[in-house]
Amino acid sequence: SRKHETILELAKYATVPVINGLSDLEHPCQILADLTTIKEFKGGFEGLKFAWIGDGNNVCNSAILASALVGMEIGVATPPGYEPDFEIINRAIELGGKIIFTNNPSEAAEGADVLYTDVWVSMGDDDEREKRMRDFAGYQIDEDLLDLTNKNSIVMHCLPAHRGEEITDEVIEGPYSVIFTQAENRLHAQKALLLKVMG
DSSP, X not given: OOOHHHHHHHHHHOSSOOOOSOOSSOOHHHHHHHHHHHHHHHSOOTXXXXXXXXXXXXXXXXXXXXXXXXXXXXXXXXXXXXXXOHHHHHHHHHTTOOEEEESOHHHHHTTOSEEEEXXXXXXXXXXXXXXXXXXXXXXXXXXXXXXXXOTTOEEEEOSOOOBTTTBOHHHHTSTTBOHHHHHHHHHHHHHHHHHHHHO
């Protein structure tokens, strides 16, 4: 089950730490690896602009919270009806987060230091594939969108990618992509998390 409530219920009765490996609401393990990657390539977080392009899904929700916690501005561009969770947004604002919401990918990408996307059709959404492909037209990370970002920006994706849909081959394989280092950092970040809860 991907239900967030299942994890909360498990944690309520567990006698050991419970880690959210992924739920329909959040994906904090992914974002730990992402923050590790951003720090590796950018040296820190203060003053950075993070741009999320695409679905306001669990990874997006965690990115919004993480950005608030570390002091990054975040611009979120989603099609109408695919916005991130309202309660997550409120929590991030309470934490001091600076968040810009738009339906225009160019607006979110403008001046960004980190450009991030995820698949348009996630696990369990296959029955909505045709509708989603129509709704997300224009939300692809391509070289034109990358050109709007800051010099030395980085491109991220939590993988697996649907090449030619949410991101082009040219960007994934291009000089600004840190996607494969980001994937490697899942291992290192999760080892650190396990060490933390065992300590």
